[in-house]
Amino acid sequence: MKIYLIAGELSGDRLGAALMAGLQTLSDDKIEFRGVGGPLMAEAGLSSQFPMNELSVMGIAEVLPKYFHLKRRIRECAEAVLEWQPDVLITIDSPDFCLRVAKLVRERSDIRTVHYVAPSVWAWRPKRAVKMAQHIDHVLALLPFEPPYMEAEGMRCDFVGHPVVNEALAPDEAVAQLRDGLAGVSEDPVVLVLPGSRRSEVTRLLPIFIDVMERMRQLRPELRFVLPAAGPVVELVRDLVKDMAMPPTLIEPTGLSSHEAMMRKRAGFQAADAALAASGTVSLELAAAGTPMVIAYDVSWLSRQIFKRMLRIDTVTLVNLVSETRVVPEFIAENCDPAAITQAMLALLDAPKEQADALDLTMSRLGRGEEDPGLRAARAVLDGLGGRTA
Known part of the structure; x- marks a missing residue:
């Protein structure tokens, strides 16, 4: 199984690493990972296409000076996905970058697309759900009240919990x-x-x-x-x-x-x-x-x-x-x-x-005491692919 992932900041890197571990635990198939991620995803087996911190920009005025560089990176990621033809493209948070990659991929292929962390359409820009439904098949939500917003636009959406609830505390x-x-x-x-x-x-x-x-x-x-x-x-x-x-x-x-x-x-x-x-x-x-x-x-x-x-x-x-x-x-x-x-x-x-x-x-x-969110997210991804789990 081939999986291409993109994370744009440290919180996404943590989500990606937990998801990768869950996929390796549950899948009956050998998994090959490619994409963009940080140090935790690297430890889980991902060789990043370029440094993740290039994508860690917040705010409209802050993004503008890096617009052309980010646009080039969007094209590079999309081309890498289309050339490799993975079983699924999983984009993690950073919607302004990730969803643009998914859009380019969907325009030229039928590769399954999963977005991890539902955009906060309940907070602002509600029409984002309508737009992303055109190129996203499946959403993994961290917050329990988010699935209805995604499902209303025709996307599958699973609440998988937030990984922070089961992360180990310091001694x-x-x-x-x-x-x-x-x-x-x-x-x-x-x-x-x-x-x-x-x-x-x-x-x-x-x-x-x-x-x-x-x-x-x-x-x-x-x-x-x-x-x-x-x-x-x-x-x-x-x-x-x-x-x-x-x-x-x-x-x-x-x-x-x-x-x-x-x-x-x-x-x-x-x-x-x-x-x-x-x-x-x-x-x-x-x-x-x-x-x-x-x-x-x-x-x-x-x-x-x-x-x-x-x-x-x-x-x-x-x-x-x-x-x-x-x-x-x-x-x-x-x-x-x-x-x-x-x-x-x-x-x-x-x-x-x-x-x-x-x-x-x-x-x-958010799911404290329940199954690890990384495993829940992996289970939802594999179910969406019709894959068997261990």
Whole structure:
């Protein structure tokens, strides 16, 4: 069996690796993988056609300078698929890139197409479901309320759960070791700072988050800050925090295997008393660790205007959406103000348990305790192909 996969960012790389492992576990056939992915998919057996981080761009104004390069990569991926003729093309998240590849492939072949992570048509651009139905056969959804939106346009859609629910937590001794290694007293509160994994996100958000850290430390000098830096942005993060009077402790993946880096990152999540995070799937990782959070995000002025007109929901935080609550404070676009964020973070440190029920409910609704989402996704793919499973 031949499977071509495309992932465009770190969260997609994790999904792809879990799916690949599930396919290898369940399929009776030998599987050959090709495509584009990151380090976890490489460990699972994929040799990436080009570096995945070329696709990790967010925001309309941020994409424009790389438009022609991304367009060339779209053509290259489509041509690779058409030449190889796999049994299935699986595109993972990054819809603005991946769905364009699927469109080119469908125009010239009948290769089965699966898109993993349903585009958030419930949030904005609802007509995307209509358009993608023209070249996508099957959708794998992470959120339980998504299938009806896809099925209404004629696509098969399976809710497979979110992989974060069953990912291993760091050992207690690793968490204790991390806390003990921070400056100060081990009982002092620890604040996790998560400015994103894309260069465009970090460039825009980290200066705001630095302002928040400095304000919080002025008011509560005992606070200790930890910042996990994703591999592609480590140098950028170091450069941005180097002039702080007391920079946060960085958790870096440099020199570590993917597993070691992930465990160290999760130790940071579990060690924290509260987190300030960019909007995105990281809110689910924090929920899995039981870490209460404040969400903040900003984009360029142009992107703000466009998103504002298209947004159909009153919150962008996945924990709020899945739990059907609004307990996680969020500061988005023009509301991404350091003074307001600082006050919300201090209030969260004073009353962290107010989010606990919503975090637990989110994990339950995403499939905690059920079959591994990677296996569920693989089972759905193989069923769609009419393949036998072990």
